[in-house]
Amino acid sequence: MVSSVLQSPPNPTSAEMLLRLRHTCAHVLAMAVQTLLPETKVTIGPWTDTGFYYDFDRQTPFTPDDLTQIETEMRRIINANLPIIQEVVDREQIRAEIEQLGEPYKLEILNSIPADEPITRYFIGCADTLQGVVEASLFHIAADTLTQKPMGKDCWWDLCAGPHLNYTGEINPDAFALESVAGAYWRGDETKPQLQRIYGTVWETPEQLQAYLTQKEEAKRRDHRKLGQELDLFSIQEDAGGGLVFWHPKGARMRLVIEDYWRKAHLDAGYELLYTPHIANLDLWKTSGHFEFYRENMFDQMEIETQQYQLKPMNCPFHVLTYQSHLHSYRELPIRWAELGTVYRYERSGVLHGLMRVRGFTQDDAHIFCLPEQVADEIWGVLNLTEQILSDFGFTEYEVYLSTRPGKSVGTDAIWELATDALVQALDAKGWNYVTDEGGGAFYGPKIDIKIKDAIGRLWQCSTIQVDFNLPERFDMDYVAADGSRQRPIMIHRAIFGSLERFFGILIENYAGDFPLWLAPVQVRLLPVSDEQRDHATAIALQLKQFGYRVEVDHSGERLGKQIRTAELEKIPVVAVVGKREVVNQTLSVRTRQSGELGSLTLLELQEKMQQVIMSRHPI
RNA sequence: GCCGGUGUAGCUCAGUGGUAGAGCACUCGAUUCGUAAUCGAGCGGUCGUGAGUUCAAAUCUCAUCACCGGCUCCA
Numbered sequence: 001m002v003s004s005v006l007q008s009p010p011n012p013t014s015a016e017m018l019l020r021l022r023h024t025c026a027h028v029l030a031m032a033v034q035t036l037l038p039e040t041k042v043t044i045g046p047w048t049d050t051g052f053y054y055d056f057d058r059q060t061p062f063t064p065d066d067l068t069q070i071e072t073e074m075r076r077i078i079n080a081n082l083p084i085i086q087e088v089v090d091r092e093q094i095r096a097e098i099e100q101l102g103e104p105y106k107l108e109i110l111n112s113i114p115a116d117e118p119i120t121r122y123f124i125g126c127a128d129t130l131q132g133v134v135e136a137s138l139f140h141i142a143a144d145t146l147t148q149k150p151m152g153k154d155c156w157w158d159l160c161a162g163p164h165l166n167y168t169g170e171i172n173p174d175a176f177a178l179e180s181v182a183g184a185y186w187r188g189d190e191t192k193p194q195l196q197r198i199y200g201t202v203w204e205t206p207e208q209l210q211a212y213l214t215q216k217e218e219a220k221r222r223d224h225r226k227l228g229q230e231l232d233l234f235s236i237q238e239d240a241g242g243g244l245v246f247w248h249p250k251g252a253r254m255r256l257v258i259e260d261y262w263r264k265a266h267l268d269a270g271y272e273l274l275y276t277p278h279i280a281n282l283d284l285w286k287t288s289g290h291f292e293f294y295r296e297n298m299f300d301q302m303e304i305e306t307q308q309y310q311l312k313p314m315n316c317p318f319h320v321l322t323y324q325s326h327l328h329s330y331r332e333l334p335i336r337w338a339e340l341g342t343v344y345r346y347e348r349s350g351v352l353h354g355l356m357r358v359r360g361f362t363q364d365d366a367h368i369f370c371l372p373e374q375v376a377d378e379i380w381g382v383l384n385l386t387e388q389i390l391s392d393f394g395f396t397e398y399e400v401y402l403s404t405r406p407g408k409s410v411g412t413d414a415i416w417e418l419a420t421d422a423l424v425q426a427l428d429a430k431g432w433n434y435v436t437d438e439g440g441g442a443f444y445g446p447k448i449d450i451k452i453k454d455a456i457g458r459l460w461q462c463s464t465i466q467v468d469f470n471l472p473e474r475f476d477m478d479y480v481a482a483d484g485s486r487q488r489p490i491m492i493h494r495a496i497f498g499s500l501e502r503f504f505g506i507l508i509e510n511y512a513g514d515f516p517l518w519l520a521p522v523q524v525r526l527l528p529v530s531d532e533q534r535d536h537a538t539a540i541a542l543q544l545k546q547f548g549y550r551v552e553v554d555h556s557g558e559r560l561g562k563q564i565r566t567a568e569l570e571k572i573p574v575v576a577v578v579g580k581r582e583v584v585n586q587t588l589s590v591r592t593r594q595s596g597e598l599g600s601l602t603l604l605e606l607q608e609k610m611q612q613v614i615m616s617r618h619p620i
Numbered sequence: 621g622c623c624g625g626u627g628u629a630g631c632u633c634a635g636u637g638g639u640a641g642a643g644c645a646c647u648c649g650a651u652u653c654g655u656a657a658u659c660g661a662g663c664g665g666u667c668g669u670g671a672g673u674u675c676a677a678a679u680c681u682c683a684u685c686a687c688c689g690g691c692u693c694c695a
Contacts, residue, residue: 061624182690183623190692194623197690225687229631238668238686297694343695348621349686351693361695461695498695530652558658565656579654591655 016163018204022047024084024165025074025176025202030054031124031156032073033198037066042158043105043186043195050212051176051201055184057105061196062181070198071178081169082125082154086162089119094159105186106159122164126155175209176202218456224508225354231513231570233521234355234504243352243359245501250521253550254507255500257519259340261392262364262497269385271336271366276318278342282308287474288317297345315341316468316493319367320475328479333489334374338366340500355505362500368492369477372418375490379426379448379465386463386496387430390452392617393503394510397453400432403440410444411469419467419490420446444470454510462498462506467491513571514593518614524551524606525572526588527563529579537578540588540603547607568593573620576606594619 026045033040033056045054056062062070091110098106113119165171179199186192203209220226228234233251236244247255263273282301285291290298294313301308312318319337328335342362351357368378390398402423405416423446427434434448441447445467451459468491471477478486497503507519517523524544526537537553544551554563560577567575576588588606590598601609613620 064625180689181624184691185622188692190622194691196623199690236687242686345695348693350621350623350691352687357694363695464695495695502695527655529654532652557652559651559653560655561653562657563655568656575655577655581654589654597655 019047020163020165021171021204022052022202023160023163024168025171025200026052026054027084027122027124027156027158027160027164028074028077028168028171029070029178029198029200030056030158031077032070034156035153036069036073041103041105044109045158048199051179051199053184053197053199055186055195055197057186057193057195062198064181067178067181067198074176074178075173077124077154078168078171078173080125080154081167083123083167084164085123085126086164087121087123087157089121091119094119094121098159109159119159120161121157122160122162123155123157124168126157171202172205174206175204176200177209177213215456219458219509222456222509222512223354224356224505227508227513228355228505231521233508236354236358241359242349243347243357245355245358245360251504253521254515254519255504258497258500258504262340262389265385265389266338266366269336269381271338274319274322274337274339276315276322276339276341277312278344279309279311280318282310284317284321285310288314288320288471289474290314290317297347299344299346311344312341313343313345315339315343315363315365316367316471316491317475319365320471320477320491323369323477324475328369328489330371330479330481330487333479334368334370334378336366336368336378338364341365355501355508358499358501361502363495364497364500364503366494368494369472369479369489370492371487372415372490375419375422375467375492376425376429378492379423379467380429382465382492382494383426383430383432383448386450386465389496390450390463393507394516394617395452395454398432399451399453399459400427400434401437401440401449401451402427402434403437403442403447403449405441405446406439406443408443409441410473415469416446419469423448423465423467442466442468444468452506454506455512458509460502460506462503463494463496464498465492465494468493514619515571515573516613516617517573517610517620518617520571520573521550522552522570522572523549523610524574524576525567526551526553527560527567527575527577528554529560529577531557533578533580533583536583540576540578543603544607549607549610564591574606574610592620 023046026047029052030042030045033054034042037058039058041057043055043057045052095107095110098110110119177200179201182197182199183194184197186195201209201212203212228251231250232248233254234248235246236242237246240246266273279302282291285298290313291310298313299311301310303309318341319339322337323335340362342360344360347357347359352359368382370378387398390396402420404420409416427448447464447466449461449465450463451461452463453459472488472491477489477491479489481487507515511519515521524541526541528534528537534553534555541551541553554566556563556566558566560579564575571593573593575591577591578588582588582600585600587600587602590601590606590609592598598609610620
């Protein structure tokens with residue numbers, strides 16, 4: 001495994017130098033582009049976690065060949081070691097210059113800078129015109145010292161707040177690379193013009209660049225789409241349509257293990273399990289508000305005997321209906337109902353991505369109906385269950401976010417305060433640090449989101465816990481309180497995996513397809529050295545299968561070396577060689593992916609060993 | 621949905637207007653083999669789909685679908 005170079009993204013306090021480097025590199029990119037392709041308009045060019053990008057407006061998009069030439073020009077600018085000089089400018093003067101240059105986006109940026117903020121620009125080069133000034137006041141020049149300086153060869157400037165390096169030569173020409181071209185909307189707004197974005201990466205040393213590129217390769221090696229095909233776990237087929245997942249036998253075996261584990265964990269944690277339909281009368285979705293607020297993600301309705309029916313994008317209304325099926329006493333609460341509920345959501349074609357973003361997926365959904373004073377305890381319980389489940393799947397590091405009341409929301413101040421306090425109380429009781437996302441909650445209630453960190457330091461959003469004041473209201477849910485009055489229960493939505501499909505994808509990437517024994521689709525493969533041992537191997541396989549192991553025999557008739565190679569490529573954790581010796585001695589020659597050869601073991605010894613490893617949920 | 625790219629055998633990929641190829645996989649035969657590839661033969665493709673240009677299209681044009689990299693959105 002490579003060490004992660006991405007764990008601490010640069011920020012102004014932790015990596016001032018890297019920030020300047022990246023920001024300046026973006027400017028050098030823009031300068032190179034405008035030198036080579038002068039008709040290109042500049043917009044913005046910020047730094048990112050791994051480098052920088054710059055958005056340009058031009059008629060013809062950049063080609064890969066353009067990118068190569070731009071990179072060469074950037075190297076030239078870097079090697080020329082041009083000075084970078086900040087100038088504080090007068091607003092009207094710079095406006096005139098920008099207008100003269102014909103840079104509409106820069107003008108828009110200028111106009112959006114508050115009146116009381118100073119306006120600065122950064123020159124790169126321009127040595128002829130700036131020379132005297134540079135000596136007088138290194139890297140900073142006052143307003144009015146320059147007027148109407150045309151840009152030209154080795155003279156370029158951009159309206160920018162900085163900060164920047166002092167010379168382009170401070171960029172190591174072997175520590176940067178342009179990466180890709182992509183479309184991006186002006187100001188991130190899809191109703192605004194689409195620009196051409198060039199992504200680049202830059203580091204302080206070539207070694208850091210290399211580490212980053214290695215990390216990128218590592219991510220590519222772990223890509224669940226690639227591994228999913230190689231290991232024959234799942235497919236998404238053009239004939240069926242995008243975003244629809246086919247779980248192949250090996251993927252299905254794993255899903256079964258995951259689901260069995262999930263069901264047991266939930267039953268143990270005091271949940272009941274539900275099964276609900278995949279479609280329902282549209283009126284239900286009108287009552288829930290989804291038809292009004294979530295319609296763009298819903299598939300079209302279908303007509304069934306003059307009634308409109310809807311494929312479900314959510315499970316919650318079904319659980320509410322189940323609750324409504326009879327009257328509830330306060331003594332029954334909290335009610336915890338969980339379901340592996342398959343939902344269908346319309347996603348725009350461009351956003352589909354392997355198992356991570358699909359159109360049909362199964363949520364590990366649950367709803368808790370409880371009294372206001374039970375909310376904190378229930379949330380705490382959910383946090384515990386979440387930690388238990390995620391850590392059993394190998395995820396022990398989390399980032400936790402608490403999202404509070406947004407501007408537009410339903411519910412009284414009192415109930416929002418109660419719910420938010422309950423979430424905070426639960427997080428504190430759990431002892432988890434969290435980041436507060438002020439106003440980031442849903443319109444119907446506050447929430448906690450949990451991101452898990454995988455083996456190479458990437459974060460994935462899975463679990464979410466949301467308090468909901470809206471649905472109980474809309475469905476007029478109630479319970480009978482101790483005094484005989486009808487009261488409204490509080491509803492908590494929560495998912496731990498989020499979606500089985502996405503979680504499976506994350507598992508594949510986290511383990512790079514090398515699954516721990518308890519999850520591996522094939523746990524053991526028996527390899528007969530020659531045809532004479534096939535029957536013996538088959539008999540042993542049958543025994544193992546009866547004990548619940550996922551086991552196969554290699555019937556290829558290939559030589560042992562080839563059988564081992566095949567098993568290794570399929571990332572099978574345990575292979576057991578059966579030759580003449582093993583038949584005579586009633587043993588197996590065991591070899592594991594993680595630890596190499598374990599030597600001769602009896603069938604019983606192998607089972608004991610595997611059982612131990614399975615219980616630990618670790619690799620063998 | 622938008623911008624750019626890609627689509628040839630089950631998989632990975634050659635093939636730039638003139639008879640569709642390789643390796644692996646698969647099937648068959650020979651070999652009966654001891655810890656990451658035994659040898660040989662065979663099977664396999666209306667070149668994503670549909671129009672068009674041309675005497676002739678995998679190759680050029682247009683449309684469409686899917687995928688890839690992003691944007692926007694999100695479990």
